[in-house]
Amino acid sequence: MKILVIGGSGLIGKKVVSNLRSKGHEVMVGSPSTGVNFLTGEGLADAMAGASVVVDVANSPSFEDGPVMEFFETAGRNLAAAEKVAGVKHHVALSVVGTERLLASGYFRAKMVQETLIKVSKIPYTIVRATQFFEFIGGIAQSATEGQTVRLPHTLFQPIVSDDVAACVADVAVQAPLNDTIEVAGPEAIHLDDMVRRYLDSVGDSHQVVTDPKARYFGIEVTDQSLTPGKNPRLGPTHVGEWLRRSQAKA
Numbered sequence: 600m601k602i603l604v605i606g607g608s609g610l611i612g613k614k615v616v617s618n619l620r621s622k623g624h625e626v627m628v629g630s631p632s633t634g635v636n637f638l639t640g641e642g643l644a645d646a647m648a649g650a651s652v653v654v655d656v657a658n659s660p661s662f663e664d665g666p667v668m669e670f671f672e673t674a675g676r677n678l679a680a681a682e683k684v685a686g687v688k689h690h691v692a693l694s695v696v697g698t699e700r701l702l703a704s705g706y707f708r709a710k711m712v713q714e715t716l717i718k719v720s721k722i723p724y725t726i727v728r729a730t731q732f733f734e735f736i737g738g739i740a741q742s743a744t745e746g747q748t749v750r751l752p753h754t755l756f757q758p759i760v761s762d763d764v765a766a767c768v769a770d771v772a773v774q775a776p777l778n779d780t781i782e783v784a785g786p787e788a789i790h791l792d793d794m795v796r797r798y799l800d801s802v803g804d805s806h807q808v809v810t811d812p813k814a815r816y817f818g819i820e821v822t823d824q825s826l827t828p829g830k831n832p833r834l835g836p837t838h839v840g841e842w843l844r845r846s847q848a849k850a
Contacts (some may be wrong), residue, residue: 601624601649602653604629605654606658611656611693614762626684637674655692663705668709691771691772698710729783738801740804749799752816759783784835786836798843
């Protein structure tokens with residue numbers, strides 16, 4: 600099966616490409632570094648020719664309201680148009696658990712537009728919504744840091760390692776389209792402030808995590824339902840403790 604992975608040179612994309620190739624599939628990497636620009640359309644038709652499946656795991660380089668909306672809207676329209684011409688049978692896209700609950704953020708408004716474009720394109724599709732990645736815990740801490748203090752709410756979330764997200768996306772890509780959205784999350788829910796405490800301790804960071812019910816998540820007010828999946832998500836096998844041990848060993 601020929602599969603085009605848009606954003607195939609990024610964190611998730613590289614893992615999806617490797618996973619699919621290990622199963623014997625012909626995989627094309629769609630990124631500016633390989634001559635495929637999904638924003639201008641350059642190289643898109645040639646890369647998509649003969650592809651049965653397109654996997655979109657690309658992310659915007661900017662999270663500012665205007666640029667991020669332009670990125671997902673332009674890429675979404677270009678991909679849909681090229682897929683119709685190429686006769687693509689399955690569009691797989693990576694999105695975020697809780698997108699519709701986080702629309703105070705321009706990033707999530709743009710992700711919702713991306714999902715809507717996929718649904719109205721008439722190309723058979725599967726949207727995979729993932730919870731926050733373990734690899735971004737450090738970024739969460741940094742965004743909430745004031746001096747030597749990290750202020751976070753005691754809010755539940757259910758993070759997942761990028762390897763497990765990529766495995767799920769690759770698995771979905773070789774199955775029949777669902778014309779629906781599925782969710783993937785880590786195997787355990789944990790409070791955001793507690794997770795960041797564990798992470799900072801594991802890397803020897805002396806910043807103090809303060810639990811503040813008024814603190815926000817990247818500027819967004821969140822509840823226990825904002826960042827956690829609904830009923831019956833697919834669960835990755837990697838637990839928080841295992842990931843922290845792996846990270847320490849690599850360091």
